[in-house]
Amino acid sequence: MANATSTGESEYTFPAPAQVGREPGSLTRLVQEMVFTVDHKRLGLMYIGAGLLFFVVAGIMATLIRIQLLFPHSTWLKLIGHSTFLDPDVFNRFFTMHGTAMVFLVGMPIIFGFANYLIPLMIGTRDMAFPRLNAFGFWVFFFSGLFLYASYFTAPGLYNAGSAPDVGWFAYAPLMSKAFSRGHSSDYWTLSILLGGIGSIATAINILVTIFCYRCKGMTLGRMPLFVWMWIVVAFLVIIALPPLSAAQIMITLDRYLGAKFFDTQAGGSAVLWQHFFWIFGHPEVYILIIPGFAIASEVIPVFSRKPIFGYPIMVAATVMIGFISLGVWAHHMFTVGMTSIGNTFFAISTMIIAIPTGIKIFNWLGTMYGGKIRFELPMIFALAFLFQFLCAGLTGIMLSVATFDWQLHDSYFVVAHFHYVLIGALLYMFFAGFYYWFPKAFGRMPNKRLGLWHFWLFTIGFNLTFMPMHILGFLGMPRRIFTYEADRGWEIWNQIATVGLLFQIPGILIFVYNLIYSYVKGKEAGDDPWDAWTLEWATTSPPPEYNFDKNPEVRSRRPLWDLKHPEDPDWKFE
Amino acid sequence: MQSGRFFSKFVFGLTGLITALAPVVVHAESIGADYKVHRVADMFQPLSRPAEMIHEGALLVLLICLGIFSVVTGLTIYIVVRFRRKETDNDQEPPQIYGSSHIEMAWTVIPILITVVLILVTSRTIGEIQNMKMPEDALKVRVVGHQWWWEIHYPDLGVITANELHIPVSSRDPEKARPTHLLLQSADVIHSFWVPQLAGKTDLIPNRTNELWLEPYQTGVYLGNCAEYCGTQHANMLLRVIVHTPEEFERWVAQQKAPVPEPVTAQQIEGKRLFFAYSCMNCHKIGDTVAQGLFGPDLTKLMTRQTIGAGVAPLNHETLWRWVRDPQDLKVGCLMPDMQLQKHEVDDVVAYLETLK
Incomplete structure (x- = not known):
C-alpha cells in the first residue's frame, strides 16, 4: 500500500478481514457487552435502537392525540357520555412529551447513531477519537430519556400539577415558572434536557476530533464522503447551539428554586428573553436534525443513480452556508411577540436567504439523478419520497418566513403540518432510507424488499393523509395544542382525515419493525458490498469486525471503491 | 321543571358548548345578536x-x-x-458527470432573484401593517x-x-x-x-x-x-x-x-346577599358595589354577553346555573373553584346575576 505509485495503476486494495461469525450469546452476555462496550458501531446501533424505542412511545402518544381530535367536544359527549376522550391535562402532557421525546430522544439519538456507526468507517479509521466519551454520551442520553419518562411515575405534584410536564416542548416562560407550573413536573423536563445536552455536546466534540484527526491516508477534506462533510457542520452547530439551551435550563432552575428572576415576569423578568434563549438553540436544532437527513440522501442518491454526486464542492459550500445562516434566523419563531418592524424584516430576510442553499441542494440531487440509471431499491424509493416531501416542507417554510403571512400562520396547524413534513416527511424518510441502505452492512443480511415496499406505501399514504389536511386546518384558523374544538368551525372533516391517516401509518411502522427482525434472522446473505457502492464502509466485511479494517486503507479520490472497480476509469484522474 | 331538565340534558347539559350553526340569540337586549x-x-x-x-x-x-x-x-x-434503469439496459455504468459550474450558476441565480422579490414584498408589507x-x-x-x-x-x-x-x-x-x-x-x-x-x-x-x-x-x-x-x-x-x-x-x-338595576324580587335580593356573603366578590367586580375583585371577569353587564366561560357555552339560564353550581363541570381546570353552593343558593345567585344587564 505504501508503494502506491502515481502511475495510475490501482495498486492499493482493501483487504477484507475474515468474516466475523455471529455466535449466539446469552442475554446476560448481550447486556454485559452493551453496558461495557466502547465500540462505535455497537454504540451507534444502541443509539438507533434506543431512539426507535422512544419513537414508538412518542408515536403512541401522537396516536392518542389524534384520536382525541377525531371529534369535536360535543360529539365525544354523544359517543361516550363524557365531555372528552382525554382530559385537557392528560392531552397537554401528551403533546409535551411527544414533542420533547421526538426531538431530544428520537431525532438526536438516531442522527448520532448514524454518525457513530458510519463516520469512522467512512473515513477509514478504527473507532471514534474518544471511545469512552462516546459511551458516556450514549448513557447520558439514555438516562436523560428514562428520567423524562420517569416523571409519569415519580413527579407527583400539588393539585393540578400532576405527573409528566405539560408546558409544551418549548416550555415558554412564564408558563413554566413556579407560579404557573406547580409541583416538580417541569423540573423533570428541564433536567432531562440539560442532561441530554451534555451528552450531545460530548458526542459532537468527539465527532469533530475524529473527522479532523483520524482520516485515513489520502483522505483530504475534499475527498471525504459528503456524509462526513455534513456532519462537520452538524457537530459545529451542536457545539454552538446547545450551550444556550443548557444555560436557559440552568437559569430557569435558578428561577424556580433560588429566586432568580430571569424569566419571572411577576418580578420584572422577561418572558421574551426565554424565547430568545430557546430559539437560538431551537432553530439551529432544526438544521442539526435535517442536515444528517441530507447527509444520508447525499450517499443514497448517487449510489442508486449510478453517478457521483453532482457538484460536490457546491454541496459542501451550501451545507456550510446553511450552517452559518441557521444561526441568524431564530427570531422567525417570534414574529408575533411584537418585535420592531426592523427586527421582523431582518429575520424574515435571513430566513428567506436560507432557502437559496437549500434549493441548490435539491437541484444537485436532481442533477445527480439526471443522466443516471436509477435503481429503485428501498433506500432510493424512500429518498425519492424525501425529495417530494422535503420540497413541500421547504415551500411551506418560505410561506412562514413571510412575516406578515406568519402573523396568520404562526402557532396554527399549518405550522404543525410544516414541521412534520420536515421531521417526518424528510428526516424520518431518510432514516428509513439509511436503515435499509446500511442494514446489510450492520447485520450482514439484506432487508426484505417486499416488506419494505409495504412499509413504504402504507407509511407514505398515511403520512400524507395525516399531515396534508393540517395545512388547511391552519388556513381555517385552528390553533395548535388545543385539546378540543367547537363543532361547525370547518375543522372536523380535516381532523378526521388526519386521524384516518393513522390507519395506514401504524401498520406501516409495524411492518417496518417486523422487517428489521425478519431480515435480521432470515434475510439473504448480503456480502460486503450489496449495493455496488463506493465509500469505504463497503470495503470491509458485513458486519465489520471490531477493528473495522485489517490495514488502514488509503484513498485517492472521493469514491475509493469506484477506483477499485473501474481501474480503467478511476475518479482520481478527474478530481 | 321536567321539560327544563330534558332541555338541559340534551341541548346543553350533555353538550355543554356551542354547537349551533345559526347565530346564537341569547337575550333580547344582546345588541348585535x-x-x-x-x-x-x-x-x-x-x-x-x-x-x-x-x-x-x-x-x-x-x-x-x-x-x-x-x-x-x-x-x-x-x-x-x-433515467430509470430499464430491463433492456446493459450493466454499463452511465457517464460519470461530476458537476457543471454553468448549471450550478443558473440554479443559484434564479432562486436568488425569487428571494429578492419575496424580500422586497415582505419588507414593505411588514412596515405598512406594523407602522400604520x-x-x-x-x-x-x-x-x-x-x-x-x-x-x-x-x-x-x-x-x-x-x-x-x-x-x-x-x-x-x-x-x-x-x-x-x-x-x-x-x-x-x-x-x-x-x-x-x-x-x-x-x-x-x-x-x-x-x-x-x-x-x-x-x-x-x-x-x-x-x-x-x-x-x-x-x-x-x-x-x-x-x-x-x-x-x-x-x-x-x-x-x-x-346603571345596574337593583334586584327586585325576594329571590334576587337573597341572591345578591349570598353573592356578597360568599367570596364571589373577591374575584369579580359588579359596577360600583363593594364587589371590586380583579381576578375574574367583570360581571356588571354579564347578561349582555353571548357566551359564558370564554366561549365554552352559550350564555343562558341553564349554562349560567351549571356554571355557578360548579364551573369545573363546563370547563374543567378553570381557575374558578367549585363554590359548593346548595342548589337553592345557586337558584338565588343565578336569579341575581340575571338582573345584571
Whole structure:
C-alpha cells in the first residue's frame, strides 16, 4: 500500500478481514457487552435502537392525540357520555412529551447513531477519537430519556400539577415558572434536557476530533464522503447551539428554586428573553436534525443513480452556508411577540436567504439523478419520497418566513403540518432510507424488499393523509395544542382525515419493525458490498469486525471503491 | 321543571358548548345578536384591512411556491421516468458527470432573484401593517389576557367587559374610516390574540404592551382563539369580536354604561346577599358595589354577553346555573373553584346575576 505509485495503476486494495461469525450469546452476555462496550458501531446501533424505542412511545402518544381530535367536544359527549376522550391535562402532557421525546430522544439519538456507526468507517479509521466519551454520551442520553419518562411515575405534584410536564416542548416562560407550573413536573423536563445536552455536546466534540484527526491516508477534506462533510457542520452547530439551551435550563432552575428572576415576569423578568434563549438553540436544532437527513440522501442518491454526486464542492459550500445562516434566523419563531418592524424584516430576510442553499441542494440531487440509471431499491424509493416531501416542507417554510403571512400562520396547524413534513416527511424518510441502505452492512443480511415496499406505501399514504389536511386546518384558523374544538368551525372533516391517516401509518411502522427482525434472522446473505457502492464502509466485511479494517486503507479520490472497480476509469484522474 | 331538565340534558347539559350553526340569540337586549356569525375563520376570506393586506402578500407567496412546486415536481418525475434503469439496459455504468459550474450558476441565480422579490414584498408589507398611523379618533381598547379568558377595557369610554370585543365597523372611505387600536397585555402567562378574518395574531405578554389594529368592513360576529399555549384550558379560551354599525355600537356603549338595576324580587335580593356573603366578590367586580375583585371577569353587564366561560357555552339560564353550581363541570381546570353552593343558593345567585344587564 505504501508503494502506491502515481502511475495510475490501482495498486492499493482493501483487504477484507475474515468474516466475523455471529455466535449466539446469552442475554446476560448481550447486556454485559452493551453496558461495557466502547465500540462505535455497537454504540451507534444502541443509539438507533434506543431512539426507535422512544419513537414508538412518542408515536403512541401522537396516536392518542389524534384520536382525541377525531371529534369535536360535543360529539365525544354523544359517543361516550363524557365531555372528552382525554382530559385537557392528560392531552397537554401528551403533546409535551411527544414533542420533547421526538426531538431530544428520537431525532438526536438516531442522527448520532448514524454518525457513530458510519463516520469512522467512512473515513477509514478504527473507532471514534474518544471511545469512552462516546459511551458516556450514549448513557447520558439514555438516562436523560428514562428520567423524562420517569416523571409519569415519580413527579407527583400539588393539585393540578400532576405527573409528566405539560408546558409544551418549548416550555415558554412564564408558563413554566413556579407560579404557573406547580409541583416538580417541569423540573423533570428541564433536567432531562440539560442532561441530554451534555451528552450531545460530548458526542459532537468527539465527532469533530475524529473527522479532523483520524482520516485515513489520502483522505483530504475534499475527498471525504459528503456524509462526513455534513456532519462537520452538524457537530459545529451542536457545539454552538446547545450551550444556550443548557444555560436557559440552568437559569430557569435558578428561577424556580433560588429566586432568580430571569424569566419571572411577576418580578420584572422577561418572558421574551426565554424565547430568545430557546430559539437560538431551537432553530439551529432544526438544521442539526435535517442536515444528517441530507447527509444520508447525499450517499443514497448517487449510489442508486449510478453517478457521483453532482457538484460536490457546491454541496459542501451550501451545507456550510446553511450552517452559518441557521444561526441568524431564530427570531422567525417570534414574529408575533411584537418585535420592531426592523427586527421582523431582518429575520424574515435571513430566513428567506436560507432557502437559496437549500434549493441548490435539491437541484444537485436532481442533477445527480439526471443522466443516471436509477435503481429503485428501498433506500432510493424512500429518498425519492424525501425529495417530494422535503420540497413541500421547504415551500411551506418560505410561506412562514413571510412575516406578515406568519402573523396568520404562526402557532396554527399549518405550522404543525410544516414541521412534520420536515421531521417526518424528510428526516424520518431518510432514516428509513439509511436503515435499509446500511442494514446489510450492520447485520450482514439484506432487508426484505417486499416488506419494505409495504412499509413504504402504507407509511407514505398515511403520512400524507395525516399531515396534508393540517395545512388547511391552519388556513381555517385552528390553533395548535388545543385539546378540543367547537363543532361547525370547518375543522372536523380535516381532523378526521388526519386521524384516518393513522390507519395506514401504524401498520406501516409495524411492518417496518417486523422487517428489521425478519431480515435480521432470515434475510439473504448480503456480502460486503450489496449495493455496488463506493465509500469505504463497503470495503470491509458485513458486519465489520471490531477493528473495522485489517490495514488502514488509503484513498485517492472521493469514491475509493469506484477506483477499485473501474481501474480503467478511476475518479482520481478527474478530481 | 321536567321539560327544563330534558332541555338541559340534551341541548346543553350533555353538550355543554356551542354547537349551533345559526347565530346564537341569547337575550333580547344582546345588541348585535342578529349579526351573521362567521364560524369558519378562513384567513383567505379577510374582512378587515390588515387581514386583507396580509392576504394580498400571502396570495403572491402561494403563487410563487405553487410555481416552484410544479417546476421541481415536474422535473423530478421527468428525471425519474426518463433515467430509470430499464430491463433492456446493459450493466454499463452511465457517464460519470461530476458537476457543471454553468448549471450550478443558473440554479443559484434564479432562486436568488425569487428571494429578492419575496424580500422586497415582505419588507414593505411588514412596515405598512406594523407602522400604520392610527388616527386620533381610533377606538382604543385594552385587552388583557388571563388564564383562560379575556379582559376588555375601553379606557376612553369607561366600559369594561370580557371575552367579547365589541367594535364599530370601519369604512373603505378614508373620511369615514374608524379603525380599532388594540393594546394587548397579559396578567399571567403569554396568550395570543387571533381572529383570522380581522388581523394576524399578536401575543399578549406579561410586562409588555403589544399593539394590533382591526379595521373590519362588514358587521358580523367573528370567531377566534387564543393562539399561544397557555395552560390547561388553552383550547377553551375563545374570542368573539362583534362588529357593529356605528349606531349600534353607540347603543351598545350606552347599554354598558347604564346603571345596574337593583334586584327586585325576594329571590334576587337573597341572591345578591349570598353573592356578597360568599367570596364571589373577591374575584369579580359588579359596577360600583363593594364587589371590586380583579381576578375574574367583570360581571356588571354579564347578561349582555353571548357566551359564558370564554366561549365554552352559550350564555343562558341553564349554562349560567351549571356554571355557578360548579364551573369545573363546563370547563374543567378553570381557575374558578367549585363554590359548593346548595342548589337553592345557586337558584338565588343565578336569579341575581340575571338582573345584571
